[in-house]
Amino acid sequence: MAKTTHFGYREVDVEKKQGLVREVFDSVAGKYDLMNDVMSLGTHRLWKNYTIASSNVTKGDHVLDIAGGTGDLAIKFRKKVGASGKVILSDINNSMLDEGRRNLINHGIIDVEFVQANAEMLPFEDNTFDCVSIAFGLRNVTNKDIALQQMYRILKKGGTLLVLEFSKVENEMLEKIYDLYSFNLIPKFGEFFANDEDSYQYLAESIRKHPDQETLKAMVLDAGFGFCEYHNLTGGIVALHKAIKT
Numbered sequence: 001m002a003k004t005t006h007f008g009y010r011e012v013d014v015e016k017k018q019g020l021v022r023e024v025f026d027s028v029a030g031k032y033d034l035m036n037d038v039m040s041l042g043t044h045r046l047w048k049n050y051t052i053a054s055s056n057v058t059k060g061d062h063v064l065d066i067a068g069g070t071g072d073l074a075i076k077f078r079k080k081v082g083a084s085g086k087v088i089l090s091d092i093n094n095s096m097l098d099e100g101r102r103n104l105i106n107h108g109i110i111d112v113e114f115v116q117a118n119a120e121m122l123p124f125e126d127n128t129f130d131c132v133s134i135a136f137g138l139r140n141v142t143n144k145d146i147a148l149q150q151m152y153r154i155l156k157k158g159g160t161l162l163v164l165e166f167s168k169v170e171n172e173m174l175e176k177i178y179d180l181y182s183f184n185l186i187p188k189f190g191e192f193f194a195n196d197e198d199s200y201q202y203l204a205e206s207i208r209k210h211p212d213q214e215t216l217k218a219m220v221l222d223a224g225f226g227f228c229e230y231h232n233l234t235g236g237i238v239a240l241h242k243a244i245k246t
Contacts, residue, residue: 005142038189039186039189039200043234044072044136045072046233047135047164047233047234047238047240048072048073048076048135048164049076050231050233050240051073051133051135051162051164051240052073052076052077052080054162054231054240054242055077055080055131055133055160055162056131056160057077057080057081057130057131057160058080058081059080059081059082059084059085060081060082060084060085061080061081061085061086061130061131062081062085062086062087062088062128062129062130062131063077063081063085063086063087063088063129063130063131063132063133064087064088064090064122064124064128064129064131064132064133064154065077065087065088065089065090065132065133065134065135066090066091066117066119066122066132066133066134066137066151067090067091067092067119067134067135067136067137067138067140068089068090068091068096068100068135069091069096069099069100069135069136069137070096070099070100070103071089071099071100071101071103071104071107071112072135073133073135074087074089074100074104074109074112075103075104075107075109077131077133078109078111078112086113087112087113088112088113088114088115089104089112089113089114089115090114090115090116090117090119090122091116091117092116092117092118092119093116094116097114097116100114101114119134119137119138119141119147119150119151120141120142120143120146120147120150121150122150122151122153122154124154125154126153126154127154127155127156127157128154128155128156129154129155129156129159130155130156130159130160131155131159131160131161131162132151132154132155132159132160132161132162133161133162133163133164134151134162134163134164134165135162135164135165136164136165136166137165138163138165138210138216139165139166139206139207139209139210140206144211144219145219145222145223148161148219148220148222148223149223149224151223152223152224152225152245155245156245157245157246158244158245158246159244159245160242160243160244160245161220161225161241161242161243161244161245162240162241162242163216163220163240163241163242163243164238164239164240165210165216165238165239165241166207166210166237166238167210167212167213167216167230167232167236167237167238167239168212168213168236168239169235169236169237170232170235170236171235171236174235174237178237182204182207183201183204186200186201186203186204187200187201187204190203213230213232213236213239213241216230216239216241217229217230217241220241220243221243224245225243225244225245225246226244226245226246227243227244227246228241228242228243228244229241229242229243230242
């Protein structure tokens with residue numbers, strides 16, 4: 001019997017999810033930054049700034065940004081690590097990597113390395129990075145536990161993992177408003193701005209299928225990390241999990 005997993009609210013064969021997710025991001029890549037601004041009313045930039053401020057990254061560090069997309073975090077990390085440091089932006093989707101390259105060149109940054117990689121099979125040596133980040137990407141990974149184990153493996157001892165992701169809203173009234181917004185307006189925004197309602201319907205659904213704050217914290221600890229804490233942002237619409245490899 002074929003093993004299944006969720007793709008939004010649909011159940012699909014495990015082997016098919018990666019391809020379905022790739023199709024979504026092939027479709028949205030060209031409008032990704034615009035849609036992030038539209039859907040979050042610009043708040044995603046504040047969430048990412050908070051992530052960078054929480055990173056412990058200093059000059060000379062080596063940083064990997066997984067599912068780095070158009071490079072928002074990579075640009076900020078590049079400034080923090082300085083000329084003696086290194087930043088790698090990885091993404092499973094080549095269309096997103098192309099957008100990231102263009103965006104970084106437009107910001108005058110040409111020394112970030114780009115690697116097409118699956119988060120479940122990261123092509124890096126053990127104990128390589130001082131910091132590994134993944135922003136709004138973990139929920140699209142089929143086997144999250146395996147991906148977290150990979151992130152643990154490639155981090156140096158004392159290194160930091162940062163997982164910025166949509167999560168469980170704390171307040172019941174805010175949750176109702178958020179649900180109305182997500183399922184009624186976000187797909188329509190996708191249709192209007194990107195001519196793609198279905199992809200944004202999936203993105204809204206994928207948020208609801210992602211583990212809540214405590215469940216994800218437990219998964220991070222199970223992956224081997226000795227410490228993990230999370231901070232809710234915008235009432236829990238988003239949470240930042242920060243873990244240390246001890």
